[in-house]
Amino acid sequence: MTTLTPEFVIGLRDLLGPAYVRTDEATRTAYGVDALKRGTPADVVVLPANTAEVAGVVKLCAQYRVPVVPRGAGTGYTGGAVPIRGGVVLSLERLNRLLEIDEANLVAVVEPNVVTGDLQEAVEKVGLFYPPDPASLKQSVIGGNVAENAGGPRAFKYGTTKQYVLGLEAVLPTGEIIETGGKVVKNVVGYDLTHLLVGSEGTLAIITKIILRLVPKPPVQATLRATFSSVEAAVEAVSAIVRNRVVPAALELIDGESLEAVAQNLGVRSLAPEGTVALLLLDVDGVPAAVTEEAARVEAACLAAGATEVLHARDESEREELWRVRRELSLSLKLVAPLKFNHDLVVPKGRIPELFALVRQVREDFRLRIPCFGHAGDGNIHVNIMVDPDDADEIARAHKAEHVLFSGVIALEGAISGEHGIGFSKMPFMPLALSPEEIALMKRVKAAFDPLGILNPGKMFPES
Ligand SMILES: Cc1cc2nc3c(=O)[nH]c(=O)nc-3n(C[C@H](O)[C@H](O)[C@H](O)COP(=O)(O)OP(=O)(O)OC[C@H]3O[C@@H](n4cnc5c(N)ncnc54)[C@H](O)[C@@H]3O)c2cc1C
The missing domain is CATH 3.30.43.10 (Uridine Diphospho-n-acetylenolpyruvylglucosamine Reductase, domain 2)
Structure with a gap:
């Protein structure tokens, strides 16, 4: 204090x-x-x-x-x-105005506390599309998304928030106001300050206005669900889909333990054929002819990889039903245990089976419940260590397990966070992920922006 x-x-x-x-x-x-x-x-x-x-x-x-x-x-x-x-x-809650939708230039200009989902609805009304879709989009705001470089299921095809930020207005920790980038898509004048601020977690500047790139809204979408008796088969399906030259708009992987939690929450015996160890939820989008063709190629790839069942949603209500399992996940995991250590680990997508093998080992070695789900297209898997807040021994085992997981992910050429950032909770693990030289350089950048160290101190970098 x-x-x-x-x-x-x-x-x-x-x-x-x-x-x-x-x-x-x-x-x-x-x-x-x-x-x-x-x-x-x-x-x-x-x-x-x-x-x-x-x-x-x-x-x-x-x-x-x-x-x-x-x-x-x-x-x-x-x-x-x-x-x-x-x-x-x-x-920044009073800076919450959608300032402009510039249809001619495919750009939106917003204040930071416009709710992500509200922006999406507004641009979709005029046939445009803002793709980044963190699961929190009904609450989180664009400024927070920019500060964290938020991503979601659509990242594989459309990229994360940073791909949509063209320019910013921001207040430096010294009180000066700067403007970076602008409405233009090409701009190579000087250092790219816009993208230095994206993902800087409120440690370099306070963002007060954002210029965002929009794209045309894809006219139709198709949803498929494929089930597998092993994670390896599901990941092989992902590779086969890409080999079939399809980039799905969403490609979510859910493991058996997570599925069980959702089934329990919804009060049903099972959500998928018996023996399902992995489930893929897939969206393809675009013009109607391309979507039909791509959905067929996705189905063929899943079956070739050993899918036990492939379902196609025939209409919007079936689409909603297939996606329900994903939407219910967060709430359902609370039935596994009340406290969640939620880690958004990333590995190159071909190494997802090795990540799941690592999780299996950690589960056994530390006697923990670790349901996993995530974005298979970009290798970003949410590894949720579920613990009882009153069980000190379980919490201690979970913390030990975190070290093993983070070191393991780095050994798999991955990263300890794909979406949620470092804040203070992942700060102790920065030296696992970055070299002393890299951390020292980042600290010099921080000092150049914030010589007095007053902006969001105690975040990102360990003290010594
Ligand atoms: C249920 C749930 C689901 C989620 N799903 C996803 C997901 O799918 N993908 C994903 O990426 N994340 C997800 N998240 C995490 C979170 O929603 C994102 O990190 C989001 O971008 C945070 O936005 P916020 O507005 O809540 O930011 P806050 O929590 O308020 O702030 C986050 C950071 O940004 C800084 N900040 C906020 N506004 C500004 C500003 N204007 N200028 C400078 N710095 C600022 C803060 O200082 C802080 O460091 C989820 C969270 C929840 C609770």
Whole structure:
């Protein structure tokens, strides 16, 4: 906790008006936690209305050396928006306007706290498409997505958030306002500051405006579900689909343990043929003739790889039904155990079977429940260690297992996070993933942006 002087708080109230400077305990606690659920109350929560007010708050924080932590919707899984050093939580919730949909240039301009799903709906109404689709899209906001470089099932075909960010307006930790990039798709003037800020987890600048690239909305979609008696067969199907020159719009892999949890949650005996160890959910999209052709090629690839069953959704309600198992996953896992250590590990997709073998070994060695599911197209698998919060021994085993998993993933040429970032929860593992030289360079970049170290301190890099 930082000790705030009365002058500092008065300065904030003068800037924003008393209603937008909150010091009551309930607000400080609510804004001190994200989806990681390991929070620390803020000392004060501020709600600026525009970029100038954001810059004013940051200048005051710099003057008084008070930490300031930007916050979008607070759905982050690694504690990025948690004020672990106390100070100010700067919520961007009042910067929530969709400023422009520029149909001629296939661009949208938004303030940071536009909800991702709302932007998607708005652009789809005019026949355009914003593909990044984190599962949190009904709550998370574009600023948070940009700060975390969020991705989702569509990443394999369409890429992650960074592929759609053309330009930014941002407030530096010194209070200056910068604009990077713009509405143009090509721009090679100087260093690419736009993409340095994408994924910087609120440690380099506070994003106050975003220019996003849009694409035409694919007219039709088809959904298929294929079941397999081994993960190896499911992954072989993924390779065969790509060999058949199809890039599905979504390609989700769900393991047997996760399927059991969903079946239990929905109160059904089973969701797939007996002996199913892996299930693939696939969407293909595009113009009707291409979709029919691609769906046929996907089915052929799955059957050739040994699928035990391939289902096609015949209409929208069947599509919804096939996707239901995926949507119910998060909630269903709570039945396995109340606490989830959710790791979004990535390996080259050909090595997914080795990742599952590693998980099997860890499950046995540490006596843990670890349902897995994820984005098979890009090798990004959510490995969920489920624990009882009252079982200290199980929690200790889970933490030991994390080390084995992270080291194993790096040995498989993978990465310890594909989507959720580092925040503070994965900070201790950075030295496993990056060399001392790489970490030192990143720290120098941080110092160049934030010489006083006031912006979101205690994140990303281990202390020494
Ligand atoms: C149920 C659930 C499902 C999820 N599924 C996915 C998924 O499929 N894919 C995925 O990638 N993630 C997923 N997430 C994680 C999370 O939703 C994403 O990381 C999301 O991008 C965070 O957005 P947010 O607005 O909630 O950001 P917050 O949690 O508020 O903040 C996240 C980080 O961004 C920084 N930040 C926020 N706004 C700004 C800004 N304007 N300027 C600078 N820094 C800022 C914060 O300081 C923090 O470090 C999921 C989370 C939940 C709870």
